[in-house]
Amino acid sequence: MNTLFEFTKGMKPDSTSYCPGCTHGIAHRLIMEALCERGDLGRAIGVAPIGCSIVSHNYMNVDMCESTHGRAPAIASGIKRVHPGNIVFTYQGDGDLASIGTGEIIHAAHRGEHITTFFINNAIYGMTGGQMAPTTFIGQKTTTTAEGRTEKANGKPLRMSEMIATVGGAAYVERVALNSPSGVRKAKKAVLRALDVQDRKEGFSFVEFLSTCPTNWGLDPVASIEWVNTDMIPYYPLGNFKGMEG
Amino acid sequence: MDDRRLMKGNEAFAEAAIVSGCRYYFGYPITPQNELTEYMSRELPGAGGSFVQAESELAAVSMAYGAAAAGGRVLISSSSPGIALMQEGLSFLCSVDIPLVVLNVSRGGPGVGGIQPGQADYFQATRGGGNGDYHIIVYAPASIQESIDLMGKAYDVAEHYRNPVMLLVDGMLGQMMEPVSMPSRDAYALPEDVSAMKPWAITGHDNRRERNVVKSLRLKPDELEEAVEKRGAKYAAAEQELASYEAVDIESAEVVFVAFGSTSRIVKDAIGLLRADGVRAGMIRPISLWPFPERAFEQVPASAKAVISVELSMGQLIQDVRLAVNGRFPVELIHRTGGMLLTPEEVAARTMDILEVK
Numbered sequence: 182m183n184t185l186f187e188f189t190k191g192m193k194p195d196s197t198s199y200c201p202g203c204t205h206g207i208a209h210r211l212i213m214e215a216l217c218e219r220g221d222l223g224r225a226i227g228v229a230p231i232g233c234s235i236v237s238h239n240y241m242n243v244d245m246c247e248s249t250h251g252r253a254p255a256i257a258s259g260i261k262r263v264h265p266g267n268i269v270f271t272y273q274g275d276g277d278l279a280s281i282g283t284g285e286i287i288h289a290a291h292r293g294e295h296i297t298t299f300f301i302n303n304a305i306y307g308m309t310g311g312q313m314a315p316t317t318f319i320g321q322k323t324t325t326t327a328e329g330r331t332e333k334a335n336g337k338p339l340r341m342s343e344m345i346a347t348v349g350g351a352a353y354v355e356r357v358a359l360n361s362p363s364g365v366r367k368a369k370k371a372v373l374r375a376l377d378v379q380d381r382k383e384g385f386s387f388v389e390f391l392s393t394c395p396t397n398w399g400l401d402p403v404a405s406i407e408w409v410n411t412d413m414i415p416y417y418p419l420g421n422f423k424g425m426e427g
Numbered sequence: 428m429d430d431r432r433l434m435k436g437n438e439a440f441a442e443a444a445i446v447s448g449c450r451y452y453f454g455y456p457i458t459p460q461n462e463l464t465e466y467m468s469r470e471l472p473g474a475g476g477s478f479v480q481a482e483s484e485l486a487a488v489s490m491a492y493g494a495a496a497a498g499g500r501v502l503i504s505s506s507s508p509g510i511a512l513m514q515e516g517l518s519f520l521c522s523v524d525i526p527l528v529v530l531n532v533s534r535g536g537p538g539v540g541g542i543q544p545g546q547a548d549y550f551q552a553t554r555g556g557g558n559g560d561y562h563i564i565v566y567a568p569a570s571i572q573e574s575i576d577l578m579g580k581a582y583d584v585a586e587h588y589r590n591p592v593m594l595l596v597d598g599m600l601g602q603m604m605e606p607v608s609m610p611s612r613d614a615y616a617l618p619e620d621v622s623a624m625k626p627w628a629i630t631g632h633d634n635r636r637e638r639n640v641v642k643s644l645r646l647k648p649d650e651l652e653e654a655v656e657k658r659g660a661k662y663a664a665a666e667q668e669l670a671s672y673e674a675v676d677i678e679s680a681e682v683v684f685v686a687f688g689s690t691s692r693i694v695k696d697a698i699g700l701l702r703a704d705g706v707r708a709g710m711i712r713p714i715s716l717w718p719f720p721e722r723a724f725e726q727v728p729a730s731a732k733a734v735i736s737v738e739l740s741m742g743q744l745i746q747d748v749r750l751a752v753n754g755r756f757p758v759e760l761i762h763r764t765g766g767m768l769l770t771p772e773e774v775a776a777r778t779m780d781i782l783e784v785k
Contacts, residue, residue, distance in 0.1 A: 223634040226497070238640045244629040246496050246641035249519050252489035255481065259493025259501075260629065262451055262477035263621075267631045285489065288482035 191217040191242050198236060202395040202402025204359040205234055205301065208272075211365065212299055213241055215372040216268065225268040226260050228253040232274040233307040251282025254289035257296045268379060270297040275316040276306040279341050286345070293350025293384040297375045300341060300387065302417065303394040311397030315339040318412060323397070338416060342389045346422035352384030353424030356417060358391040360409040367419075378424060386424070391417055431606040436596070437462035439571045439607055440530055441470070443578035444502040448615040449528070450476030451501045453490040455483055457509045458542045459598035460532035464504065474612065484509040488516030488529075495520070495527045496641050498621035498628030500582055504530035506598070507548050508539055511556060517591055518557025521658070522643040524627075526585035528578070529563075530594045532601035535739075535766035543766025544598035546690060549743035552595050553717040560655050562662050564592045564669060565716040567687040571605040577714075579610070586625075588665055595716060597739065599689040599768070665718055672720035677709030682778060683727050683756075684710040685748050686737040694737050696771035701778060708778065713744075724751040732785045735759045737774060739767075757785065 188194065191213025199205045216225050225243040229235050231250040238245035248256050253271035261269045278286050278300050289296065305323055306312040313323040313330055316338050320329040346354040353375055357368035368390060375386035391413050393405040400408060434442070441463045444452070452471055454464035464480070471478040477494075481487035484505055491503045505513060510531045520527055531552065535545035550556075552565045564584060568574040577594060585592040618624045632638045645651035673691075676698065677683050686694040691712040701708040707730075711723045727734060734756045736745035742760045749758050761777045763769050 222632075224631040226629050226631055228493070235644055238642065242638060244632050244639045246493070246629055247523070247643050249489060249492075249515055252485065252516075255486040255489035256493035256496075258479065259451070259453065259490035259495075259499075260497040261493075262479065262490075263494050263497035263499040264630060284482055285486055288486065291482075292479070 189214045189217045191222055193240050193242055195240060197240055199233065200396045202393060202405055204390070204392040205237070207359045207365060208299065208301060208390050208392065209237060209240055211369045211372050212270070212272070215369060215376060216243065219373070219376060221268045221376070224266070225270065226264065228257045228260070228271040230271070230273040230277040232277050234272055234274060234301065237272050251277050251280070252285050253277070253282065254285040254294070254296065254298060258289055258292070258294045261294060261296055265295070268297070268376060270299060272299045272301070274301045274307065275303065275314045279315040279339050287348060290345050290348040290351040290385040290387070293352070295379050295382050295384070297379045297386045297388070299372070300389040301392045302341070302389055303392040304338070304413065305394050305397045307394050307397055318416065340417060342387065342422050345387050350385050351387060351423055353378040353386040354422040355424070356389040356391065356419050356422070358409055358414060358419055359393070360391065360406050374424070431608050433604050434571065434607050434609070435462060435604045436571045436574065436601045437532065438466045439609065440504070440574055440578065440594070440601070441466040442609055443575040444528065445470060445474055446610045446612050446614050447579040447582045448500045448617055449502045449582070450474065450617070451491070451494040451499045452476070453479050453481050453487040453494070453501070453503055455481050455487050455505065455509060457506045459534060459601050460504050460506050460530070463530070463532070463601070484512035485515065488513040491527055492516055492520055492525060495525045496523070496629050498625045498630055502528050502530065504532065506531065507533045507536050507545065510548065510551065514556035517563060518555070518559055518561060519643055520591050521561035521563070522559065523641050524589040524658070525641065526589050527591040528581045528585055528594070529591055530596065533595060533597045535764065541766040542598065544689065544739060544768065545764065545766055546597055546688060546738050547740035547743065547764060548595065549716065549738070549740060552593055553719070553747070561658065562590070562665070562717055564588065564590060564665060565595050566592070566714060567595045567716050568600070568714070569688055569691045569712065571600060571603070572607045574600065575607055575609060584669065588661055590661070595688070597689055669715050670718040670720040670722065671714040672723045673712040673714060674723060674726060675710040675712065677711065677726055677728065679728060679730055680707050680709035681730055681732050682706065682708045682782060683731050683734045684708065684737050685713070685734060685744065686710060687713050687716060687744065690737055690739055690769065693769050693771055694774060697774035697778070700771055700775040704775070704779070706778070706782065719747045719751065721751040727752070727756060731756050733757045733759050733781055735761055735778065735781065737761045737769065739769070740764055
């Protein structure tokens with residue numbers, strides 16, 4: 182009998198603590214599958230963020246450490262200096278990366294650190310209970326924008342992939358969406374490319390995943406996926422921003 | 428053969444770290460410690476190490492955490508306001524039991540303050556400037572040579588206790604030059620296998636062991652309490668094993684000074700001036716500020732009329748002095764602050780004033 186599908190050795194066989202319909206589980210598995218297929222599980226070192234996915238180290242079967250809020254790219258830079266032959270990655274949400282951690286992410290890209298950042302953009306703070314993130318949409322209701330985010334009070338949502346693509350040390354930047362089987366397949370390709378770029382020491386690599394947060398969006402899982410399609414993708418366009426020119 | 432050479436404090440601190448096996452340094456410019464950062468940028472790449480000029484002190488301490496968690500011997504340095512920014516990382520490093528050596532070339536404060544020497548970071552260093560139940564082990568060398576000697580010890584202590592260790596010096600020691608004996612860079616053999624020496628380090632599990640996870644978050648209060656209590660036992664051991672001091676002429680003293688770092692050298696000269704005037708003065712010089720050498724105060728003789736804390740702050744060290752003296756003697760303060768220094772004459776004159784009133 183042929184084996185058509187196997188659970189990746191990159192993930193511990195436990196079930197995750199994430200909410201139903203949250204796409205953290207898919208993103209975790211794609212990254213771990215990619216590392217496993219490349220034969221990199223033994224030499225990968227990950228940095229978990231502050232946020233829901235601080236517990237990602239419970240599931241990812243690689244050496245990992247926790248981070249202070251937003252500092253994961255600096256921590257990963259330190260790890261990479263000690264182990265330049267290893268694969269070093271950060272896994273960060275949008276509160277962590279696009280708000281408190283903007284200095285660290287921009288300068289890790291700026292130095293062209295040979296690390297990879299996986300950025301989960303779900304347009305809200307998850308773990309702390311649904312506050313506005315820099316990525317939150319105009320009109321989106323959160324616990325700190327009860328009447329909806331306004332441009333006047335809070336500015337416009339921040340596009341991180343576009344910003345990082347302008348930085349010289351960034352070698353590969355791509356935005357994907359975990360919204361469909363084909364979206365997931367494209368995301369896996371982007372993860373593999375990002376790890377390739379790191380391994381070839383071409384510079385900093387960055388994959389942004391448009392993701393869901395049904396709990397804090399107040400939507401069911403299916404409606405959440407639909408919201409990614411109807412609202413997120415038009416403002417956060419998918420595709421490659423750097424590293425696949427020509 | 429006299430192998431001594433003349434070195435500037437900040438450069439000597441940097442070389443002392445390298446000869447102690449430090450190969451990773453993460454820095455951010457701030458006066459009066461810039462010569463250290465510049466020295467590391469020149470010397471570490473050639474020594475097989477790595478230098479990064481970080482985008483901020485927050486990033487520098489975070490890089491240091493990453494490199495130390497990965498098994499490296501790491502140094503970070505800054506001066507007072509920069510050390511304030513690093514407190515997030517220092518609290519976190521304690522919470523994950525990761526060793527690190529940090530040097531504070533301190534200046535006057537609060538806030539941006541000034542760039543002249545100060546000792547007003549005593550509370551920040553010894554009370555814990557960050558959140559939670561933790562301690563940084565703090566040494567306060569009084570000369571450049573002692574800084575070199577304590578740098579090697581700091582790495583051993585940090586790795587033994589798996590806790591950050593701080594060398595608290597002031598801008599005077601950083602900027603002055605003194606003749607020093609510096610060990611050679613061969614003195615410390617870098618470990619070939621970091622994992623053997625530090626089995627907790629995140630190095631990649633190489634499919635040969637269970638993965639290592641460095642974690643601070645403990646959402647279950649009973650588990651967090653257990654972790655903090657376990658660390659508390661470590662700190663209790665450190666208090667027994669690490670408290671250190673120098674005692675100067677205290678056997679029959681009528682006045683006992685307490686001073687650390689560069690101020691203790693001014694006090695030594697003041698003791699000579701007072702002796703010439705017939706006043707028997709001595710000094711307790713804490714070498715470790717945390718743990719504070721309380722036992723030294725058991726030696727203060729009954730003849731003492733006062734114990735005087737001499738410091739470049741509004742009176743911070745004096746709180747530990749009062750706790751150690753525990754009401755047995757009057758405790759007085761002689762101080763300057765803001766980057767102003769005491770002179771031996773000023774210390775002697777103010778001591779005479781204090782004694783006349785007694």
